Amino acid sequence: MSRVRKVHVKSFGCQMNVYDSHRMADTLAPAGFSETAHPEDADLVILNTCHIREKAVEKVYSEIGRMRVLKEAAAAQGRSIMIAVAGCVAQAESEEIVRRASAVDLVVGSQNYHRLPEMIARAANGAKIVDTEFPVEDKFEALAAPQRAAIAKRGISAFVTVQEGCDKFCTFCVVPYTRGAEVSRPVKQIVAEVERLAEAGVREVTLIGQNVNAYHGLGEDGAPSSLGKLLRRLAEVVGIVRLRYTTSHPRDMDDDLIAAHGKLAALMPYVHLPVQSGSDRMLAAMNRKHTRQDYLSVIAALRAARSDLAFSSDFIVGFPGETEDDFQDTLTLVDEVGFAGAYSFMYSPRPGTPAAEMADQVPAGVKAERLQRLQAAITWHQRAFNAASAGRNLDVLLEKPGKLPGQLVGRSPYLQAVQVMAPRSLIGQIAPVTVTEVGSNSLFGALAEETPAPQLAEAGA
Ligand code: SAM
Ligand code: SF4
Secondary structure (H helix, E strand, O other), X not given: OOOOEEEEEEEOOOHHHHHHHHHHHHHHHHHOEEEOOOHHHOOEEEEEEOOOOOOHHHXXXXXXXXXXXXXXXXXXXXXXXXXXXXXXXXXXXXXXXXXXXXXXXXXXXXXXXXXXXXXXXXXXXXXXXXXOOOOOOOXXXXXXXXXXXXXXXXXXXXXXXXXXXXXOOOOOOOHHHHOOOOEEOOHHHHHHHHHHHHHOOOOEEEEEOOXXXXXXOEOOOOOEOOHXXXXXXXXXXXXXXXXXXXXXXXXXXXHHHHHHHHHOOOXXXXXXXXXXXXXXXXXXXXXXXXOHHHHHHHHHHXXXXXXXXXXXXXXXXXXXXXXXXXHHHHHHHHHHHOOOEEEEEEOOOXXXXXXXXXXXXXXXXXXXXXXXXXXXXXXXXXXXXXXXXXXXXXXXXXXXXXXXXXXXXXXXXXXOEEEEEOOHHHOOOEEEEEEEXXXXXXXXXXXXXXXXXXXXXXXXX
């Protein structure tokens, strides 16, 4: 019988990396690996890296340095730790990583991690393994399914990648280079994964993809499916009570998906829709392929389908050539939409992308100052949105125990964290909660009268 080995997977960056990290652990389980939260106890450490913004590569090398210390300490005790680098930095840097960091045993690209068991076996014989070519086979078909215990440990809310890669080529972004061309998984494969999650206790699924609403996977009827159609199919899976999706591109928000927001009770009324800038000049330079007005029209159509929809977004400040007037257009857009939340970033030149070569790079000090002003505007709207929840009854999906004894933490339909005193038997249930207090990071509430008996909530179409 083979010895149980331990793997520690450290995830950097977006939800897609979190999902990939889980699937790496799943695929190593049949090869005899169990997960550990402690790298010093591991036989294999995987750094699942992100390349989206500045200093990503330097951060990875300093993390490798920390792991090298553990590796040397283990070797002094006659034990070996294998170090693997995965994800977008692995994809972008490839062989350079083993050249620069001799402690690294293997480098695996974002489309190749289904081959990890075989790569580890080869690396155990002392070979340095680098596998970053985009493969012809479907990674998802080859990955081992998650085990019930692993799903249960990860909680009642799960991510499922339905689409990968991107063909949009925004001039600032590395994703089309690190994740490759856009590919959608077939509906049947996704349904099987979601059914498995639901059987193991998952109640909420967030469909993820770099450009998730460009989804066009093969449907069960043999025709391409849209994201709206996929969501309707997944709402039929018994046990799944909430559906979300992220990240969308404004251009791919089609009528079918917009209509799904008005019709599908399981689809939560919170949409993350990155805009990046409120200035048409900047949007054109970014190759976003939409204008400010296009964006506002999509928001209006979504609100017409469901009036209580709330929005979040991504913004970049200090893109090459951005003037104070352009930046003002971003601030007015924030006020016009009234986002419930948003992420904002200083533009970071990514090697190999067109914007990195553009003239008129904005000085770091100007970027920092604009970011501060933008974040103040976003925070103002976020606080206003949360303050409007006071006194309201919100349906909260209760996820896990809170910090205080007897407390549970859950999420409102608008993804707000809600703390409430409630019995553990309600974990996995949707309970109406009256919001009594609005904190800076979460809402506090009390169970409202009509709390359901602890039982499986119905699938909600
Ligand atoms: N696909 C999504 C979209 O179309 O907006 C987002 C993908 S990216 C992983 C997440 C966010 O990172 C982007 O929306 C953008 O705001 C930010 N981002 C990407 N490249 C960046 C760069 N070079 N500098 C600063 N922020 C960047
Ligand atoms: Fe990057 Fe998103 Fe643009 Fe694709 S659509 S290039 S992932 S920012």
